[in-house]
Amino acid sequence: MDITDKFFDAAGMSQLKQSVYEKESDYFNSYTQQIYTMVITIIQFMNIQKEKYIAKSNLYGHTYSDKERDDFDHEVQTKINLCSEKIKGIQDMLKLSKTKTEYAHKEIVLGCLICELNKGILIFKEFKLYRQRQKERILQLTKLSKVNLKIEEKKSQMAESDVSQKQKDDPLFQENQQLLKKYNNEIKEILSIQQQIRDISSSLQRMQEIIAHQEKLTEEILIEANESLLNIEKANKHLINAKKMNEQFGKRWGLLFFSMGIILLFYDYINA
Amino acid sequence: MQINTSLIYAQRDALTPILKPEIRIPWKILCYDSYCEKRLSTIYRVGDLREMCITLHFNLDQNRERLYGVTAIYFIQPIQLSIEKLVEDFNRDLYSEVYINFSSPIENNLLEFMAKELSKISGAIQKIQKVYQHNLDFVALNHNFFNLENQIVNGLFSIILALKVQPLILFQKNSKVELIAKELIEKLKILEFNSDYPLLAIILPDRDIDLNTLIMHSNTYGALLHDTLNIKYNKVKLEDQVYDLSPQYDNLWHQACNMALPDAIDKINTELNDWTSQYQQVSQQNQEISSALSAIDLVPQMNQQKKMVDSHLNLANQLTQITKQKSLDKFYQLGQSILQNDLLAINDYPQSEDNQIESSKEIDKLRLLILMLLNNYNQQEFKKFEQLFQIKNEKYQNILSNFKQRVASNQNNKQQSVYKSLFAAITSKMPNSGKGLLKNFQNFLLQRGKKSAIVQMLENLFLNELKIDELQSILTMYDSRVKNISRLEFGLLSTIKGILVCFCDGACYNEYAELNDFAKSINKQIIYGGNKIYNAEEFLLQFQ
Numbered sequence: 065m066d067i068t069d070k071f072f073d074a075a076g077m078s079q080l081k082q083s084v085y086e087k088e089s090d091y092f093n094s095y096t097q098q099i100y101t102m103v104i105t106i107i108q109f110m111n112i113q114k115e116k117y118i119a120k121s122n123l124y125g126h127t128y129s130d131k132e133r134d135d136f137d138h139e140v141q142t143k144i145n146l147c148s149e150k151i152k153g154i155q156d157m158l159k160l161s162k163t164k165t166e167y168a169h170k171e172i173v174l175g176c177l178i179c180e181l182n183k184g185i186l187i188f189k190e191f192k193l194y195r196q197r198q199k200e201r202i203l204q205l206t207k208l209s210k211v212n213l214k215i216e217e218k219k220s221q222m223a224e225s226d227v228s229q230k231q232k233d234d235p236l237f238q239e240n241q242q243l244l245k246k247y248n249n250e251i252k253e254i255l256s257i258q259q260q261i262r263d264i265s266s267s268l269q270r271m272q273e274i275i276a277h278q279e280k281l282t283e284e285i286l287i288e289a290n291e292s293l294l295n296i297e298k299a300n301k302h303l304i305n306a307k308k309m310n311e312q313f314g315k316r317w318g319l320l321f322f323s324m325g326i327i328l329l330f331y332d333y334i335n336a
Numbered sequence: 337m338q339i340n341t342s343l344i345y346a347q348r349d350a351l352t353p354i355l356k357p358e359i360r361i362p363w364k365i366l367c368y369d370s371y372c373e374k375r376l377s378t379i380y381r382v383g384d385l386r387e388m389c390i391t392l393h394f395n396l397d398q399n400r401e402r403l404y405g406v407t408a409i410y411f412i413q414p415i416q417l418s419i420e421k422l423v424e425d426f427n428r429d430l431y432s433e434v435y436i437n438f439s440s441p442i443e444n445n446l447l448e449f450m451a452k453e454l455s456k457i458s459g460a461i462q463k464i465q466k467v468y469q470h471n472l473d474f475v476a477l478n479h480n481f482f483n484l485e486n487q488i489v490n491g492l493f494s495i496i497l498a499l500k501v502q503p504l505i506l507f508q509k510n511s512k513v514e515l516i517a518k519e520l521i522e523k524l525k526i527l528e529f530n531s532d533y534p535l536l537a538i539i540l541p542d543r544d545i546d547l548n549t550l551i552m553h554s555n556t557y558g559a560l561l562h563d564t565l566n567i568k569y570n571k572v573k574l575e576d577q578v579y580d581l582s583p584q585y586d587n588l589w590h591q592a593c594n595m596a597l598p599d600a601i602d603k604i605n606t607e608l609n610d611w612t613s614q615y616q617q618v619s620q621q622n623q624e625i626s627s628a629l630s631a632i633d634l635v636p637q638m639n640q641q642k643k644m645v646d647s648h649l650n651l652a653n654q655l656t657q658i659t660k661q662k663s664l665d666k667f668y669q670l671g672q673s674i675l676q677n678d679l680l681a682i683n684d685y686p687q688s689e690d691n692q693i694e695s696s697k698e699i700d701k702l703r704l705l706i707l708m709l710l711n712n713y714n715q716q717e718f719k720k721f722e723q724l725f726q727i728k729n730e731k732y733q734n735i736l737s738n739f740k741q742r743v744a745s746n747q748n749n750k751q752q753s754v755y756k757s758l759f760a761a762i763t764s765k766m767p768n769s770g771k772g773l774l775k776n777f778q779n780f781l782l783q784r785g786k787k788s789a790i791v792q793m794l795e796n797l798f799l800n801e802l803k804i805d806e807l808q809s810i811l812t813m814y815d816s817r818v819k820n821i822s823r824l825e826f827g828l829l830s831t832i833k834g835i836l837v838c839f840c841d842g843a844c845y846n847e848y849a850e851l852n853d854f855a856k857s858i859n860k861q862i863i864y865g866g867n868k869i870y871n872a873e874e875f876l877l878q879f880q
Contacts, residue, residue, distance in 0.1 A: 067447070071467040074451035090405025097361045100389075165392065165401040172391040173363055179386070 092157050096173050099150050103180045106143050110187045118194050133195065140188055144181065148271075151177050155278075158285065164293070171286055178275055189268060192261070199258050206251045213244065339499055339534050339834045339861055342479030344584050346498035348379050350472055354411060354437045355380075355388050357466065362389040364407040365431070369396045369421070371413040372439050374475050374485065378570050378582060396421040400430060407433040407465075414442035414469070416449070423453045426460040438469040440490050471497050474865075477570055478583050478593070480855075481848055482865035488840050489519045492538065495836070495863075501536035502529045504832065505814040506797075506824070511542040513840050514812075521814050529816055534833035536863075539794070543841035546789035547710055550844050550875045551703050552671040553664055557600035558593035559845035561651065562871045564658045567845075574654055579647045586644055594849035597655065604648045611641055661693055667700050674707045682720060699873050701725040702732045706876070709743045735879045788850045790837060798829040798858065829858065839866040842875055 113136060116128050128136065154174050161167035341349070355366065366385065368376060373395060385393060390409075394400050396418065408431035412418040422436070454460040473490035475483040484491030496503050503524065507517035517540050543550075554560060558567075565572050570581045583590035588607055592600040615638065618631045659665055663686040673680055688694050705725065708718045727733055787795075796803035797811075804826045815822040837851060843866025855862035 065441075065469050066466065067442070067469050068464075068467045071447060071451055071464070072461070074448045075455045075461050076451075077455070077461050093361045093363055093405045096363065100362055163401040163403075165403050169363070169365070169391045169403060169406065172386065176363075176386055176389060176391070 092154075092160075092170060092173075095150075095157075096154065096177060099147060099154075099177055100180065102143070102150075103147050103177065103184055106140060106147070107180070107184045107187060110140060110184070110191070114191075117191055137191065137195075140191075144184060144188065147177075147181055147184075151181065152278075155282065155285075158282075158289075164290065167286065167289060171282055174282060175279065178279065182272070182275065185268065185271070189265075192264065192268070196261050196265070199254065199261060202254055203258060206254060209247070210251065213247075339501060339536060341499060343474070343476035343482055343495070343498070343863065344379060344479050344582075347375070347472065347474075347476045350470060350498055351376070351379060352388075354468070354470070355385070355390060355409065357407075357409065357435050359407050359433075359465075361407065363391050364389060364409055365403065366390050366393040366409050366411065367396055367400075367425070368393070368411045369413055369418045371418075371485070372411045372472075374569050375439065375472055376411070378475055378477060379584075381580070381582070381585065396425075400425075402428070402430050404432050406431060407435065409435045409437065411437045411439065414438040414440060414446055416446065419446060419450045419453075423450065423457070426454055426457050426463070429459075432463060433465055434463050435465050436467045438467075439472045440487075440494070441469045441471070474498075475569065477865075477869070478590070478848075480852075480861060480863040482863070483569075483843075483869050484838070484865060484867050486867050488516050488838070488867050489523065491867075492520055492836075492838060493523050496524070496536070496538075499536065500530075500533050501834070502531075502533045503814075503816050504535060504537045504822075504828075505540065505816075506537060506811050507540040507814075508542050508810060509812050511544075513540045513542055516540065516840055517812075517814070524814075524816055525819055527816075531817070535817075535831055536834050536836055537828065537832045538836045538838065539797075540838055540840065541790060541793060543839050545793065546847075548675060548707060549788045549790075549847045549850070550842060550870060551706055551710070551872050552675070552846070553668040553700065553703065553872075554846040554849070555596045555665070555668050556594050556846065556849040557597050557652075557655075559849060560597055560655055560659070560664065562845045562869070563873075564655060564664075565651070566871060567869075572651065574650065577650075579651060586647075588644055588648055592648070593845075594852045597652075597659070601652050601656070604645065604652055607641075608645050608649065611638070611645055614638065662697050662700060663688075664700070667704060670704055671707055674704070674711055674713060677711065677713075679714065679717065680721070682724060685721070685724065687724075695728070698725075698727055698729050698732055699876075702727055702736060702876065703872050705736060706739050709739050731877065731880055735876050738879050788847060790847060791850050791854045794835065794837075794851075794854060794862075798835075801826045829860065832860070834861040834863065836863040838864075842866050842868055842870045844870055844872075844875075 113128075117133060117136065151174065154170075154177070158167060158170050158174070161170055357364075382393075391406075392403075396412065410422060412422065425431070426434075451461075454464070471490070471494040473484070473487045473494040474492075475485060477483055482491070482495065505517055505521060505524075507513050554563065561567055561572060565574060567581065570583075572579045572581060580586070581589045581593075583593070588604065592603045595603060618634055618638070666684075666686045670680060670684060673684075688697075702725075705718070705722060705727075707713075708721065727736060797807055804824065808824045811824055813822050813824045814820070835855075839847075843864065848864050851862045851864045
């Protein structure tokens, strides 16, 4: 139950007064909020487009063509890379923390952003997995067709001598040969795409490792920052003590020279 | 309409809007007092708070540094002390934007006090974005198990609101609970219930009807853990490690809590074997990229499962060791024999040769002796056991002599029946009326050892038409649908969608297990709890 009005009445103030502190925006929090919004938007975008991306037929609505899928992959990959770059930039801001609490807060914000981005990467991986499986299915089919092709070739080799000129001139036969060539080319293309997908999945894995490594580094940075803070505090104390001691020594030396000076003067006076 | 939510999910539904207010910048910190910390700790883990973009969480008692540019959410009890700490935070200008949430309705004078103190601090009022009051005065330990933390009326009121039910309140006439029930009824009269809400029978029995269940040894996994290792708000500490037994994350605990220990251990072993076979399956699937990638997806889930199984293996191992060392299984058997009025032989008690082990069993021996006293065990046999056990601990000796005095005074009193409630004698005067009450519960006692008194009471109430007249003289029923006292009729079970049993003088895991079994037999949801969840030692120490 909202008792805000009751509270402000009791305080004798109207809630209409704008909060002065609302206008003061902390740069770190605003910047991270933007990144967070970007990551959430990417995730929402992927979730919305998922059905079209993995739809098998037009019975379920407009499906994505291969080109549209490529464009989609490129767009999402670019956005993920951009977010990743921005997140890396935040690490420098951790050093600007004035207190341990602030540092811990910023570190956790960084962790939350990495976590959300990871979620996005995992969703994107599902899309990649889908395409990978498609390619594998095509590969299996093409393997079968390769085997068939070899059988056909052998048959044709065996029967080559029997192939008459008439057959060679036959337009259907020629068309068949052309189709086979085209098929061979497509198989080569598919194999190269498969290799590319393998590369992409290994780079995704590497990216995950890097992110995990970053988390470790951030933790190490926190520990070292804490230690350096402690050292700085100790150094401060030492400096203060040294200053105090210096002052004391300074006074003593000053007194010593002054007294020596007076003694010399007196000696001089006596001699004179 | 069924009662389709558990206490944990109902509490979560109530807490989530507190922790996720609609603000521009998602990052926030959470500050709470110890009272509210208990409500949060059984519902959320740190990971859940992170998902809600709560970066840091502090108890008000902790020393905190200034953190500007960040929204702070306060979740506190509406008491003077917590409000003073809140005001102190504003004095120190710790945060820039503040949302204040009270766990229960705040009194006007306290709200005015807070407003007055904050208006003295420059800029404090402007920082406050919203002030809310809620009804969250219960701790949900399990989906159907709660702890009211001595806030009985507010706690039950909060549960009724959280579960969205229409309550039928049944309480014992002329007993200590009558005052509590009447206070609750007065609070409920203000509410208008939706007629579509399901009916929940809330039963408020006097603790006097059954002290045995609180004192005797149990054989269930949950009760044994609580007895030996002390479960505090679903956390168990074992060798400097804290295990979280929240049922919403730990499915194994949810299933095994009310099982007998041997069955629970079997269940844990089955889970371990299932995990091992799944692990072997997954590790073999590395031939193709797609299956390797899907195996990677399973890793976090399997890690979680392994952690859960490992923690229960450790707990079960420790429990087994303690059980063997202290012969708790033997104590359980002896307890059951006492409840069934079987004569025990001195040789039945497993005396250990190690003096240290024998002295560690003092509380268990005390429990057996008190069970004998409560169940009018043969005096001569009792003395033999008392001599054999030789309780040396002063506290326990006081407790035992206290019980002896009360039982002796009960036996001397001709007007009252033999089994007199000790609790009532210690805490309040025995009512003059209510003879029928005691007689009725003595009948329950004849069958003691097989079923607890509360289970028998529920059986008589809902399943035994012949007992309904007797119960009408003992129990009063308030019906929230008509906002008045109604006559108790047989056939109530068919109209209600669930039962809630609340003991105002203490609840225990042992009773929880029994009611769970009974709930399965009648195919109704039974929610159980009390003002505090005791283990036997904690309960007996009150009688020092």
